[in-house]
Amino acid sequence: MELRRHKTLRWTIPLAKAFLMQSMWISVSYAVELTDIVSANIADTELAKLDLNNYNASNVDDLDLYLDVTLNGASAGLSHFNYREGQLWANASTLQELGFILPPGISDPVQLHSLTGIKINYDPRRQTVSIIAPLSMLNLATTVLNTNSSKRPQPTASPGILLNYNLYGTQAEHNATSLSAYTELRAFNALGVLSSTALTTENRLTDNTGNGNDWQGRTVRLDTSWSTSFTDRMITVRAGDMLTSALSWTRSTRLGGLQIGTNFDLQPYRTTTPLPSFFGSATLPSAVDLYVNGLKQYSGEVPAGPFEINTAPSFSGAGTAQLVLTDALGQNTTLNFSLYDAHRLLQSGLADWSVELGVVRENYGITSFDYGNDIAASGTWRYGVNNHFSAEAHAEVTNGLSNAGVGGTWLLGSAGGIVFASLAGSENQGQNGTQYSANYSWNNNRFNIGLNTLGTHGDYRDVATQYGTAPANRSEQISTGYSTQSLGNFGLSYNKVAYSQQETTQFASVYWAKSVGQRLSLNFNYNQDLNNSANNSASLGASLSLDRN
Known part of the structure; x- marks a missing residue:
């Protein structure tokens, strides 16, 4: 070549x-x-x-x-x-x-x-x-795994009608016999649900010879309402009798009118509380197993790089979690977390609200149609600012009365418990008043403790006060409990409540409960009135579940 x-x-x-x-x-x-x-x-x-x-x-x-x-x-x-x-x-x-x-x-x-x-x-x-x-x-994207099911079943509405009922009877001293029936008649179709409830009572007194008065009975209408729901938006509109929405530091009022607000029950598969997030990183594609308090909550795979697992835990209070990574070479890495699940908090960006307008229902359960003359309005709002803080507010107004307040719930670190505080004020025909409340709670799978206080200054009033008693001037509660595997659950509590122009009530209580096998459960409760020992009480109960349904 x-x-x-x-x-x-x-x-x-x-x-x-x-x-x-x-x-x-x-x-x-x-x-x-x-x-x-x-x-x-x-x-x-x-x-x-x-x-x-x-x-x-x-x-x-x-x-x-x-x-x-x-x-x-x-x-x-x-x-x-x-x-x-x-x-x-x-x-x-x-x-x-x-x-x-x-x-x-x-x-x-x-x-x-x-x-x-x-x-x-x-x-x-x-x-x-x-x-x-x-x-x-490496600059790798974070893999986010959400273990909650995102499936949203489409609701169906077939026209129908049903009758719910609850029958109850008592035989008291002096041969007094009482029978009662609570009934609900409900009709529904694609346009909504129409419901009406009623209470029927029958009473009779007899002497020792068996002779007595004739039966005396009456029927009282309780609630009648029509409602329709929008599942995708989690909103329900109700017209008729209703209870206004309330927070832990406010009181509900029965109204006859219109209500619109959030209804999380329309999406029962959705978790509204903050999801614990578990962070980690894998150099190689790895299998990941998540254990919460020793129980497996999730099992899956993650690619190389940082990852985040969001999961709805099956516990409340303080707990521990372990994240076990097994890479392609079979090497195991375990990450430990301390966590606290708080059902009182809302997920970041999630809102819960309700607005009501109507007239107050009076003599409920005594008369069928008895409503006040003054229009009352009420509004409640909760919002998850982030996964560690949720804000809330409430306002209500009626003739000559206005009331408003704000509150917040804080998660103290990963296992520090929950702190809540609120402050509200009212103006009633020139008289002003304030109400404060605070609460701390902590629990794990063994021990729990709770502290709660509520008090008022001045002439504090709300809409319910116009038709009933005023809120308590001061209320304090302390409770604690401990659970054991062999001896059951034990608890101790102290309560103090003071109303205007009434004697302060103080009492302490202890309880015990234990399950025996899968069908029998026992419980004991003792109440001690610290002001009057004549009001002390004790009870022992047993519950047996029958076989074959």
């Missing part, structure tokens, strides 16, 4: 074609630059004489490669590399596209082995490269 020298002549040789000519398979073609050895008139038959079976990439000084990249166990597609001096090189832009965070001032191109902590496995026959890099060198 006659060889003539040229400055530089680039000749692209598809090696797949050449290897097929030599009965050898390779998956990716090379672009090979041959200098000073290529003849302009070389024939295909001469090319076939090249000994490609003995080809070794390390013998080539400068080789452009397009390799199938696997980065920390995840496929990253094809990327451009350069092979020279027995090492892989890549442009800084290529590495940044793969997700690498390069130090400032690094020279371009970059020798891969010069990066600290990196592991490279280059396979020239398969034209693949596997790279394992520390997570601190």
Whole structure:
């Protein structure tokens, strides 16, 4: 063969074609630059004489490669590399596209082995490269796993009618016999639900000889209302008799009128409380198992990089969680968390509200139709500011009276318990008053404690006061309890309540409860009136679940 020298002549040789000519398979073609050895008139038959079976990439000084990249166990597609001096090189832009965070001032191109902590496995026959890099060198997206089901079943409405009933009878001293029946008649279709409840009572007194008065009975209508719901928005509209929405520091009022507000019961599968988040990172694709108080809550897989698991726990109060990672090499890593689940908080960005307008219902359960003359309005709002704080507010107004207040619930760290506080004020025909309340609670699967106080200053009034008693001047409660596996549950509480122009009430109580087997449960309760021992009481009860439904 006659060889003539040229400055530089680039000749692209598809090696797949050449290897097929030599009965050898390779998956990716090379672009090979041959200098000073290529003849302009070389024939295909001469090319076939090249000994490609003995080809070794390390013998080539400068080789452009397009390799199938696997980065920390995840496929990253094809990327451009350069092979020279027995090492892989890549442009800084290529590495940044793969997700690498390069130090400032690094020279371009970059020798891969010069990066600290990196592991490279280059396979020239398969034209693949596997790279394992520390997570601190990579800019990987956080994988968020939400274990809650996002399925929303579509509600269906078939027209129908039903009757609910509850029958109750007593035989008291002096041979007094009483029978009562609570009934609800309900009709429903696609337009909504119409419901009406009533209470029927029958009473009779007899003497020792069995003679007595005739039965005396009456029926009283309780509540009648029509409601319709919007499932996707979790909103219910109700017209008729209703109870105004209330917070822990406000009182409900029975109205006849219109109500619109949030109804979380329309989506019972949705969790409204903040979801505990468990954070971690995996260098390689890994299996992850989440345990809360020793019980498995979630099992799945995560790719390489940081991840976050949001899950609805099956417990309340303080607890511990373990996150177990098992990577592709079988290595285990355990992460421990302290957490506190608070059902009183709302998820960040979630709102709960209600608005009512109507007239106050009077003599409920005594007369069927007795409503006040003054219009009353009420509004309640709760909002999850973040997963550690929820704000709330309440306002109500009627003729000559206005009342408003705000409150908030705080989660103290990951296992510090819950603190709540509120402050409200009222103005009633020139008389002003304020009400304050505070609460702290903490519990785990064994121990619980609760402290609560509420008090008023001045002439504090709300809408319910216009038709009944005023709120307590002062109320205090302290409670604690402990659970054991063998002896059951024990509890102790102290309560103090003071109303205007009434004697302060103070009493303490203890209780015990235990389950015996799967069908029998026992309970004991003792109340001590600290002002009058004649009001002390004790009770012992047993509950037995019958077999065969």
